[in-house]
Amino acid sequence: SRNNKKERARDVALISKTAANGGSKEKKTNVSKAAAAASKSVVSSAKKVLSNVRSSSIAKSCGKESKRIDDCGASKNKAKARTLSDAAKDQFREKEKATNSVASAQAPKPVISPIAPTSVVKHCLFREDSSVLTPRPSCKVHFRNTDGLLTVVGKDDIDARLRRWDPFWKCLVDLTPCYEHVKSNDSYVFNPCRTSPILRCSDRKSGELLNSVAEVTFQLPANWENKAIITSGKGKAVRWGSQPEQKYQYTDGQRRLLLRMLPLKISQPKKGYPAQADCHLWPKGTFLQINGVPVPPHLIMQRKQQSHDLSEWKGMCAPLDLTPFISNPERKNVLSLVSHEIAPYAVQICLAEYRSPETLTKMLLSTDTIHFKSDIRLYRLSYQRSIDIAKQYVNGQTVVLDDDSDDDDAVSQTFQITCPISMTALGVPVRGSRCKHMQCVDLSHFLHTNSFPSGRRWKCVICDDFVSVDELVLCGLFERMVQKHGDEARDGRDKIEFRVDGSWILKPQEKKRGVSDYGAAQSDASAVSKRKKKVEEIILCD
Ligand SMILES: [Zn+2]
Numbered sequence: 294s295r296n297n298k299k300e301r302a303r304d305v306a307l308i309s310k311t312a313a314n315g316g317s318k319e320k321k322t323n324v325s326k327a328a329a330a331a332s333k334s335v336v337s338s339a340k341k342v343l344s345n346v347r348s349s350s351i352a353k354s355c356g357k358e359s360k361r362i363d364d365c366g367a368s369k370n371k372a373k374a375r376t377l378s379d380a381a382k383d384q385f386r387e388k389e390k391a392t393n394s395v396a397s398a399q400a401p402k403p404v405i406s407p408i409a410p411t412s413v414v415k416h417c418l419f420r421e422d423s424s425v426l427t428p429r430p431s432c433k434v435h436f437r438n439t440d441g442l443l444t445v446v447g448k449d450d451i452d453a454r455l456r457r458w459d460p461f462w463k464c465l466v467d468l469t470p471c472y473e474h475v476k477s478n479d480s481y482v483f484n485p486c487r488t489s490p491i492l493r494c495s496d497r498k499s500g501e502l503l504n505s506v507a508e509v510t511f512q513l514p515a516n517w518e519n520k521a522i523i524t525s526g527k528g529k530a531v532r533w534g535s536q537p538e539q540k541y542q543y544t545d546g547q548r549r550l551l552l553r554m555l556p557l558k559i560s561q562p563k564k565g566y567p568a569q570a571d572c573h574l575w576p577k578g579t580f581l582q583i584n585g586v587p588v589p590p591h592l593i594m595q596r597k598q599q600s601h602d603l604s605e606w607k608g609m610c611a612p613l614d615l616t617p618f619i620s621n622p623e624r625k626n627v628l629s630l631v632s633h634e635i636a637p638y639a640v641q642i643c644l645a646e647y648r649s650p651e652t653l654t655k656m657l658l659s660t661d662t663i664h665f666k667s668d669i670r671l672y673r674l675s676y677q678r679s680i681d682i683a684k685q686y687v688n689g690q691t692v693v694l695d696d697d698s699d700d701d702d703a704v705s706q707t708f709q710i711t712c713p714i715s716m717t718a719l720g721v722p723v724r725g726s727r728c729k730h731m732q733c734v735d736l737s738h739f740l741h742t743n744s745f746p747s748g749r750r751w752k753c754v755i756c757d758d759f760v761s762v763d764e765l766v767l768c769g770l771f772e773r774m775v776q777k778h779g780d781e782a783r784d785g786r787d788k789i790e791f792r793v794d795g796s797w798i799l800k801p802q803e804k805k806r807g808v809s810d811y812g813a814a815q816s817d818a819s820a821v822s823k824r825k826k827k828v829e830e831i832i833l834c835d
Contacts, residue, residue: 408475410483412439414492417508417629419499422580424590426598429502433495434631436506441485443471443639448486451555451639458572458751459612460653460669460762461744462551462645468511469642476515485509487557487639488576488632505576507630511642513622531644536617541594541745543647550615550622551645554579557637570751570759576634577606583618584627594746609746615642650740657736657762658721671736672726672766679770680795686731687793704793706731707800710774711787713754714738718782722771725753725760731791733771770797 415438421431443451448471456464469486488507494500531548543549553573562568575595581588593613596606619626628642648656657671674682687706712719712735722733732755740762743751753760774789775782778799788800 408480408482410439410442412437414438415508417506417631418585419580419582419629419631420587422587422590425578426600427502427603429499430496432499432503434499434503434506435492435494436489436508437492438485440489441487441507441509442483443487445471447471447557447639451557451641454555454571455553455573455641457761457763458570459553461648461650462612463648464643464645465548466514467641467643468513468550469509469640486641488630488634488637490635491631502578502633503631504635505632505637507628507638507640509628509630509640509642510625511628512625513644515623531616531622533622534617534620541611543649545647545649545652547647548644549647550619551641551643552613552615552628553641553643554638555641557639560636567748568759569748570761572746572750573610573612574638575610576630576632576636576638578633580631581613582629583615585629586618588613588618609748611746650737650744653740653762654721654737657765669762671723674766674769676769676773679768683731683770683791684793684795687791705790708732708771708774708789708791708797709787710771710778710782710789712738714742718779718787719771719775722768722775723765724755724768725758726764726766727758728753728756728760730755731768731770733768736765736767739765 414435416433416435418433419431422429452464452467470484471486472481472483474481485507486509488505491500491503491506494503531550554575555571556574556576559571575593577596578598579593579595580590581593594609594611596608596610599605599607615628622644628640630640632638653669657669683706687704690706708731710719710722711717713732714734715738717735719733719735721736723736723739724730724733734754739760742749751759751761770791774797778786778789781787781799786799786802788803789797790800791797
């Protein structure tokens with residue numbers, strides 16, 4: 294954490310100097326109106342970043358809780374939708390924050406000399422694209438270099454979103470930092486790592502179709518400490534220029550160069566469209582070139598333009614494995630991208646290590662942080678705490694049940710120790726910290742079903758809310774139930790009656806099997822959907 298603080302302090306110094314440099318340059322030189330406006334926007338965004346960073350560090354040093362409001366959407370509804378488990382988790386986080394702020398007070402502030410970016414119009418050549426419904430000829434696209442820059446906070450946010458919704462890939466080294474150290478003259482320069490609007494296009498038809506462009510240069514950093522591992526050609530080494538044995542199928546510890554993208558701002562879904570998790574998303578109609586050579590369109594899994602309405606794009610997106618296209622990662626490689634999308638998207642190219650759902654399960658359950666170098670942990674709700682939450686839940690359900698039926702089962706609820714995903718006995722019972730139900734799913738099955746792109750990715754099977762890995766809680770009550778009655782559950786006797794006084798008992802075997810087996814889970818789900826709050830982190834896949 295000390296290193297992080299150091300980096301943060303360096304960012305502050307960097308941004309403030311950039312702002313100052315940019316400002317003075319503006320007064321001295323007679324640049325064109327457009328260039329002045331562009332540099333102004335860079336300066337103002339840099340100032341914004343500075344004030345954000347400052348205020349958060351002040352709040353931290355005062356020992357107050359400072360919540361970062363990011364594009365991810367820390368919604369105001371969140372406070373209302375809190376559960377007991379959330380409160381427990383917050384206490385846990387606050388403890389961590391307190392220890393962090395002690396370390397930050399001792400971190401020295403390094404001095405650096407940044408270079409303010411000069412705004413210039415650049416151009417990029419794109420080959421023809423005949424693979425889509427609206428083919429276009431080859432064209433030259435003009436854009437402003439400074440439009441492709443991302444603030445430090447903006448970049449942090451993108452990285453955090455990718456970590457959160459794609460935990461199967463652990464980023465080892467990011468080849469697209471928003472600024473970089475230049476060793477030759479010991480300076481810092483900003484790097485383009487997002488799409489820019491197109492200023493003009495050499496071809497009229499292309500100009501009507503294309504809206505955004507990105508040109509990103511990437512290279513393995515010379516100072517990267519683990520470089521030997523990826524170039525040695527042994528063990529976990531990256532095999533440059535090689536295809537994975539099976540498309541989108543990776544094994545534990547495999548290292549690949551990944552290209553992932555995210556919209557800078559998450560849009561709310563249109564009515565009637567299903568919301569999708571905030572995973573990697575290609576800009577609509579992405580066309581890619583690496584070192585000037587087009588990536589075959591069939592290798593990019595992206596949304597497809599709909600023939601009945603050309604403004605509609607539907608389908609799944611998967612990150613692109615760049616490893617087969619790069620022969621030498623140590624030289625400068627150039628990624629150029631052009632798309633139909635107007636909204637700005639961030640580009641992340643990183644060397645990442647794959648961890649399978651099995652490994653992730655082990656990591657989440659492990660307390661051995663040295664062996665696994667775990668960056669994620671599963672929050673455990675104690676047995677007693679789980680009982681308290683279950684009592685509250687049963688009380689809450691009683692009110693709902695009394696409203697629309699005179700159920701004589703009102704002071705108890707039936708829980709099932711079978712996983713609703715796999716229909717087998719629960720192994721590690723988990724649910725989301727924001728879920729309003731008690732019913733749990735099996736951790737390993739949950740991770741498995743979310744390890745590949747799908748329309749229901751990261752959606753809770755019971756309440757339909759999005760649940761990320763860092764929001765999972767292990768329920769002590771369900772854990773105890775499974776320990777005691779796991780054998781019976783494997784024989785199909787999986788219903789447990791939980792009473793409002795906190796006692797629970799395995800229900801006798803039902804005569805009819807298979808008919809009303811999931812009745813309890815369904816009534817649980819329908820009660821939840823009645824009270825379901827608006828989904829906070831959603832993205833439209835249109
Ligand atoms: Zn849920």
